[in-house]
Amino acid sequence: MHKISMLGAGFIGMFYTKTIQRSRSKDVVSMVYNRTPENAKTFAETYNIPRWTGDMDEAINDPETDVVVVALPNHQHKEAIIKAAQAGKAVLCTKPLARTGKEAKEILDAVEKAGVFHGYLEDLVYTPKTLKALDFVRKGALGRILWARSRETHPGPHAPWFFDKELAGGGALVDMGCHCAEICRSFIGKDIRPVEAMGHLDTMVHPIAAEDFSIGLVRFENGAIAQIESNWTFRGGMDLRDEISGTEGTIWLNHWLRTGFEVFTTAGTKGYVSEKSEAEIGWLFPVGNEEDGLGYIEMFNDMFDAIDEKRKPVEDFYDGYVINCILDAIYKSGETGKWEPVEI
Amino acid sequence: MHKISMLGAGFIGMFYTKTIQRSRSKDVVSMVYNRTPENAKTFAETYNIPRWTGDMDEAINDPETDVVVVALPNHQHKEAIIKAAQAGKAVLCTKPLARTGKEAKEILDAVEKAGVFHGYLEDLVYTPKTLKALDFVRKGALGRILWARSRETHPGPHAPWFFDKELAGGGALVDMGCHCAEICRSFIGKDIRPVEAMGHLDTMVHPIAAEDFSIGLVRFENGAIAQIESNWTFRGGMDLRDEISGTEGTIWLNHWLRTGFEVFTTAGTKGYVSEKSEAEIGWLFPVGNEEDGLGYIEMFNDMFDAIDEKRKPVEDFYDGYVINCILDAIYKSGETGKWEPVEI
Amino acid sequence: MHKISMLGAGFIGMFYTKTIQRSRSKDVVSMVYNRTPENAKTFAETYNIPRWTGDMDEAINDPETDVVVVALPNHQHKEAIIKAAQAGKAVLCTKPLARTGKEAKEILDAVEKAGVFHGYLEDLVYTPKTLKALDFVRKGALGRILWARSRETHPGPHAPWFFDKELAGGGALVDMGCHCAEICRSFIGKDIRPVEAMGHLDTMVHPIAAEDFSIGLVRFENGAIAQIESNWTFRGGMDLRDEISGTEGTIWLNHWLRTGFEVFTTAGTKGYVSEKSEAEIGWLFPVGNEEDGLGYIEMFNDMFDAIDEKRKPVEDFYDGYVINCILDAIYKSGETGKWEPVEI
Amino acid sequence: MHKISMLGAGFIGMFYTKTIQRSRSKDVVSMVYNRTPENAKTFAETYNIPRWTGDMDEAINDPETDVVVVALPNHQHKEAIIKAAQAGKAVLCTKPLARTGKEAKEILDAVEKAGVFHGYLEDLVYTPKTLKALDFVRKGALGRILWARSRETHPGPHAPWFFDKELAGGGALVDMGCHCAEICRSFIGKDIRPVEAMGHLDTMVHPIAAEDFSIGLVRFENGAIAQIESNWTFRGGMDLRDEISGTEGTIWLNHWLRTGFEVFTTAGTKGYVSEKSEAEIGWLFPVGNEEDGLGYIEMFNDMFDAIDEKRKPVEDFYDGYVINCILDAIYKSGETGKWEPVEI
Ligand SMILES: NC(=O)c1ccc[n+]([C@@H]2O[C@H](COP(=O)([O-])OP(=O)(O)OC[C@H]3O[C@@H](n4cnc5c(N)ncnc54)[C@H](O)[C@@H]3O)[C@@H](O)[C@H]2O)c1
Ligand SMILES: NC(=O)c1ccc[n+]([C@@H]2O[C@H](COP(=O)([O-])OP(=O)(O)OC[C@H]3O[C@@H](n4cnc5c(N)ncnc54)[C@H](O)[C@@H]3O)[C@@H](O)[C@H]2O)c1
């Protein structure tokens, strides 16, 4: 059983808390921090969390807490992680680990130096479909993997800081391409080195400085190609799909809009259909259990089990660091117009 | 936290145990019974269960245990439940509750008389998709429900007792039609009375006395129709689909063969693809997390939460009893060739 | 090359004319009749037809014409066909052939006595998917056919006469169940005798005397079951699906709402999406070529080729007659509440 | 009515002939050429073609013929077209128009100089789904087009010359990327100039000099991106899909493996399932009418109608030329590792 301090009472903090405290689970969030203390208080009341605070240090150093979860905007990950590492707490950080490879390296060094447990909360690698698909791949059902396409697109984020290049570290690529890159890397093989990357970035529809559209290709040392499509220009909801090609087979995963759940309604329900859903009437494609469909459940299971079993989780900060390096190369290629080396 | 005695170390006992003891869960199976004690022992070792026995009474009366789960063949449900009721334990029984409405009534009377908690393990009402679909219906997205079709078919069961009319209480209809009937009833409204039923039953491909093919129609007091298709003659895996029609909308659920997970393999994996899967190469349609896809997780969550909260679960033995009455009417119609009243 | 007199300038007359006169086709509609001559004139102008009339006899007896197509409301089929037979013209009639088996028999007798070519325009047996599916069945891919489900449902017809029991011969069952029955019969085998039928009919949402909802089961002499679902209560567009089960395989056909063509639009196009489409924005599921998707192209190909080759077409009036007998039995069962013999 | 000389009695010559001479069509193939005259003879007999020859000039200059269709390997397009142009015949050429932009330019110059009708047989722009999708786009349903992905992949071609870089002009990119490029261009707008291209090419599984794997990106002057995925490394049949993203909407087209036609068979049919199908048992995804599904029918309709109406067809040699220029730029980028201008 673990006691968790949740840093951040926003969108993902809410999802994480609901996942951790789901029915029959033994782990609990026992402290929540938010810069605006009132929001921390409301959040604590909503999710039945005993303590709340507007002081990050207090949350991290809470004596009951053994695990700190970082659910803050990207520019705050480093500070929060370093504090947690110094406090000797296990630390789990949402994606992306950092805004750049360089920042990610500092983070990685800090946790390694402190010797604390670190888990990278890359949920999409943990969806039940992805886990079983990876199992098929591991057992050889697809032969040698040649190509993996991962796509995460929707009409745009819910909070303004995502649009601030400085705070977020970029636009749609750093926000969602980090998922796509790690999904592809998981299918191609996390022991296979990504060598070089090519990218196209553009600002197509939003009045922002950062890119709202991106396509990246990453070549791995064995010739396999990762194809990363992430943008904030898609219409129709959230498009979360993966395609994997091997010498002996193919896998197609559709996580969101076509999962065998189809609703037509002229009445609507005046409520939440599913994340980023764009419509409330007509043909809708909800998701049964979003926490599960997005991998949050299996992800926290792995994290807490790993702590208990004193092993590394499937995703740790080294993975987060590699992803930042890949994204850096795609960003650079977007500027130079040529393939750029992935510098890990 | 609950301690469970699992009666039955077969197919469903295994699924239940894996579900209850899944990662980060606080409930445990602490005793397992099987008529062949060696199998109980092996099962206990595999699933890390402290105690096992070949004596049903010992399992039920285990002092640590507060919940008895009945995962035995249909003809043993009554005996096991009555013993558990007498022992004052909460009792959860797999589907179907009984072989006939009459037997179900005796079971219901026993638990009510003993005043114990009773839960009917109708998992398919608890799949994440079904729960969310029911929520759409409750919120009015479909208007008034007119028709619900529920279909569960596959090439045939895994154990010989399913084919024994006496032990099982019938064939494909009692085995799987019980799921379909309760799914339809949940969508139409569990407060709406099923009035009469019509059925066609046949033995089409298996060398058995019981039916391997069935279609049933049930008319509810408000005119809504439940259409139940269950058979052991389907080829292509397991076909688990529901369709619901209302005055304002439609819901289509596909739980098994088309869930956004598609694999083509020429290599295969020489292993388990998914329940009742008929092929290991070519295009396959696995399920991410079967326990979840089949509703086991949410079902046990509801059961144990209900015990803790001292409320009725979504499905209790009264529901199991109603379903047996509906099936009785379909069976009778299969003989008389006309609509027969549902006698509850 | 054939010259056709089209009787009826309504919805189906339009579809037929567009199909027959499609690009690069050698057959032409050379005369059109409508009871309101102005509409015949407008129709003739729109579709480039040389002659039009408000007099049915004139249209049938047009000396240039060798084929008469009956595209009139159900109550007018008999009169038109008998006139065409007497005029010695090949006659093609839309579905249903008649309003009852008795009326169909009179029609069949008339064309047989006159010795004219007769074709029953059951288009859904001719969709490219159905033709290829039938080919799979014929080649043994499914083994022995056990069950066929055919479903045609939508929110309701476009013209008031469909709601008039007297003119139409019934409601949704006679209107669309005729398609479903012949589709099932084609898969089960047109040489296998339908023996008895069972039906449930109801008027659920429309303020009409006829049924707007129907389910029928037909048992064939070899035990195979046809399951016919036709209603005017479906929401979400037009639901046209078939499922066929055999001892060795399964076929699923979706003709309308899920054909690999998916559109999401917030702008709409202020126009026709596809037949019975219920929405113009949100997720839409258009059909590429409706004439083709509904089988009109292959149907007329077969009809005109059959005339040229002096052979029977795949569907002739005998088939239309059998279908009316099946529907009669379903209607009767709807009243008596028991299985009724199909009297052919 | 047109009389056609078919040059080439191979795979595509067969498809074209069956399409042109389909039931009720007025156009006929009246002459067929093949370098091996015996094959021409057999072909002529099979498809009921009055004349055949092993002499290309004889076929082209056949006095009855008014249209020459070039269905020869890529390296023979130029010679055949120039001869047809000199003979003053209308000439239709299969894809790709040529092996390079330079060769395509010479072809274009020749037909323009001769003043003959020229049609580029880019069938995939003419599939019924694509035509209707283009109509949605034209009517504004998607707003401004931002991105189009077109994918054509399968396990590899049927004839050895496709693998010969010299004869074919390249590998999978020139063979199938030509389709993808023109599909994207049609959705983005044929009046929008493609500016630069980026490509990754590799030889992943086949023992050939040419690429069997390719990904290309093309940037248009308005910022829209075409994403071209063509390879001979896909397993599972033929993957023919398009995705189009606009500011107001999305279109997803699946032309081959998921069209609402699903078959499971343990028996198989020992025959043709559909083009490039990799399996005969298990779950199969046939196509109803392949000629139609691939656009051949609407393509020839447009070509012959255009000749009759003395207008340009939707696709002419100028389009073929643009496509070759785009492919040239992708090939060059594959070598230089940077974006390369499209030189038209
Ligand atoms: N794993 C996933 O799928 C997923 C999904 C969404 C977000 N995220 C990540 O979670 C993190 C938070 O995103 P979110 O969607 O919850 O954002 P949010 O804006 O909804 O919430 C962010 C939280 O941080 C606080 N915050 C916001 N701006 C701040 C600032 N400038 N200084 C200090 N505190 C600030 C807010 O008060 C809030 O508590 C980000 O790193 C994001 O990338 C991950
Ligand atoms: N909820 C579901 O989806 C689902 C799925 C499968 C089975 N079930 C139900 O679970 C129950 C058990 O089915 P199963 O598939 O696990 O069966 P099984 O044959 O795999 O296992 C049954 C267990 O009962 C024991 N058993 C078998 N025959 C017995 C007999 N004659 N006397 C005493 N013990 C006997 C076996 O040793 C075994 O422990 C049945 O009621 C069945 O309907 C439910």
Ligand SMILES: NC(=O)c1ccc[n+]([C@@H]2O[C@H](COP(=O)([O-])OP(=O)(O)OC[C@H]3O[C@@H](n4cnc5c(N)ncnc54)[C@H](O)[C@@H]3O)[C@@H](O)[C@H]2O)c1
């Ligand atoms: N094969 C199919 O899929 C299909 C589809 C639709 C209709 N149909 C059939 O086609 C026939 C016509 O249906 P429709 O949809 O074209 O109908 P409609 O009402 O659109 O057109 C019917 C035509 O008959 C004329 N008409 C209508 N009522 C009349 C009356 N009382 N007396 C004389 N003429 C009358 C109209 O002027 C019109 O020309 C019906 O038999 C119907 O079942 C078949």
Ligand SMILES: NC(=O)c1ccc[n+]([C@@H]2O[C@H](COP(=O)([O-])OP(=O)(O)OC[C@H]3O[C@@H](n4cnc5c(N)ncnc54)[C@H](O)[C@@H]3O)[C@@H](O)[C@H]2O)c1
């Ligand atoms: N539009 C499409 O979708 C599509 C599909 C397949 C092929 N094609 C195109 O059609 C053309 C022919 O391809 P195919 O698949 O029919 O090929 P094929 O090999 O099946 O047939 C080619 C024909 O050309 C002849 N031929 C082959 N090699 C030759 C040579 N070296 N010299 C002279 N004649 C030769 C053969 O005898 C045969 O008649 C190619 O340009 C190809 O790209 C288009």
